[in-house]
Amino acid sequence: MSQRITTFEEFRDAISAYRLPRVLLAGLELDLFTAVGDRSWTVADLSKKLKVSERGLDILCRNLAAAGVLHKKGSLYKNSRLGATALNRTHRAYRGGYLDIMQTHWKDWGRMLESVQSGLPIDHDIPDAPDYRRQFTWAMHHRTLEIAPVIAAQIRLGRARTLLDLGGGPGTYAMAFLDKNPRLQASVCDREAALIVAKEIASTHRTGRRLSYVPLDFSREAIPGTYDVIWYSNVLHIYSPEDNQAIFRRAFAALAPGGRFIIQDAFLHDREGLHPTEASLFAVSMLLFTTGGNTYSASETAKWLKGAGFVGVKSLSLKKGTEDWENGILQASVPDRRQKAIARRTQSKGS
Ligand SMILES: C[S@@+](CC[C@H](N)C(=O)[O-])C[C@H]1O[C@@H](n2cnc3c(N)ncnc32)[C@H](O)[C@@H]1O
Numbered sequence: 001m002s003q004r005i006t007t008f009e010e011f012r013d014a015i016s017a018y019r020l021p022r023v024l025l026a027g028l029e030l031d032l033f034t035a036v037g038d039r040s041w042t043v044a045d046l047s048k049k050l051k052v053s054e055r056g057l058d059i060l061c062r063n064l065a066a067a068g069v070l071h072k073k074g075s076l077y078k079n080s081r082l083g084a085t086a087l088n089r090t091h092r093a094y095r096g097g098y099l100d101i102m103q104t105h106w107k108d109w110g111r112m113l114e115s116v117q118s119g120l121p122i123d124h125d126i127p128d129a130p131d132y133r134r135q136f137t138w139a140m141h142h143r144t145l146e147i148a149p150v151i152a153a154q155i156r157l158g159r160a161r162t163l164l165d166l167g168g169g170p171g172t173y174a175m176a177f178l179d180k181n182p183r184l185q186a187s188v189c190d191r192e193a194a195l196i197v198a199k200e201i202a203s204t205h206r207t208g209r210r211l212s213y214v215p216l217d218f219s220r221e222a223i224p225g226t227y228d229v230i231w232y233s234n235v236l237h238i239y240s241p242e243d244n245q246a247i248f249r250r251a252f253a254a255l256a257p258g259g260r261f262i263i264q265d266a267f268l269h270d271r272e273g274l275h276p277t278e279a280s281l282f283a284v285s286m287l288l289f290t291t292g293g294n295t296y297s298a299s300e301t302a303k304w305l306k307g308a309g310f311v312g313v314k315s316l317s318l319k320k321g322t323e324d325w326e327n328g329i330l331q332a333s334v335p336d337r338r339q340k341a342i343a344r345r346t347q348s349k350g351s
Helices: 008-016 019-029 032-036 043-050 054-067 096-109 112-118 130-144 147-152 172-180 192-202 206-210 241-253 277-289 298-307 337-350
Strands: 070-073 076-079 162-166 185-190 211-215 227-233 255-264 311-315 329-333
Touching: 019 032, 019 054, 019 096, 032 043, 032 054, 032 076, 043 054, 054 070, 054 076, 096 130, 096 277, 112 277, 130 172, 130 192, 147 172, 162 172, 172 185, 172 192, 172 206, 172 211, 172 227, 185 192, 192 206, 192 211, 206 211, 227 241, 241 255, 241 298, 298 311, 298 329
Parallel strands: 162 185, 162 227, 185 211, 227 255
Antiparallel strands: 070 076, 255 329, 311 329
């Protein structure tokens, strides 16, 4: 939804957009794609297997087929490629982690008014609770496993030899950077429970041998070590402006002279802070799930970066259609030793 709503009909149509998501989620809630598997079904047989009414399933399947996630031939339904793989619990490409979170979000978004009234999250998830963290970390992997390599391939790390994936969760981006940069060593910094998942994933990849792990709460503690690059992806929005500025200072301190801090997030790009729509809508998730998070404009984030000592703040463009967020990458540099010395000499001549 990117167009502006001006008429009642447009308003009605915008609200009615809940219908297709509801149909798709009903399919997931029934685990229908797993039940369909790799054979064709009549509605009568499938309704027996799923233990639901034939009339209800007929209307559901017809809509799933109209959406393209099932295929219909005559009176038989079978899975589309997507249904047979990413939506099918028994397939190795199943994206269950993220699908589970989308189902939970449907219910959570239904409680939005509570958060609007209180200004607080609807529930207080304990970020370190191992079960919650494990599920969330797998969800992040399932969300990014295809785009991370495409994005990492477009970010030139040059002579960088060390990279820290700060708030890297499953380490999907760290692994993608390792794959593209054979001389790179990477570390994932996150909560202990997230790092357990990162280790499980890395153990199945050859490049996982070049990955190390930094358990840390970086909203409270200094970042140990020195890195050429810090990658900060999809973390900015979790925190308040003040918290982010403190984290930027910690990142600056952990970077080598000339090092780079690269932020990926849902930046707002217009003067009023309304667009892109995806970035505005994402702020609602932050209202529902965090105490201080939000989405921020690229220009205010650039100001915070300069305040922390970074120079050369610029946006990195990716090929259209390969971005996580529209125009969603900002890069900032730590001055190198020579530049620092020149700046100092210039200052002393002027004084
Ligand atoms: C939305 S996920 C993003 C994961 C990954 N960077 C990506 O782009 O897909 C945010 C991650 O930051 C981690 N995180 C947030 N605050 C943290 C903190 N204070 N200390 C350690 N990890 C933190 C979370 O545990 C989670 O894994």
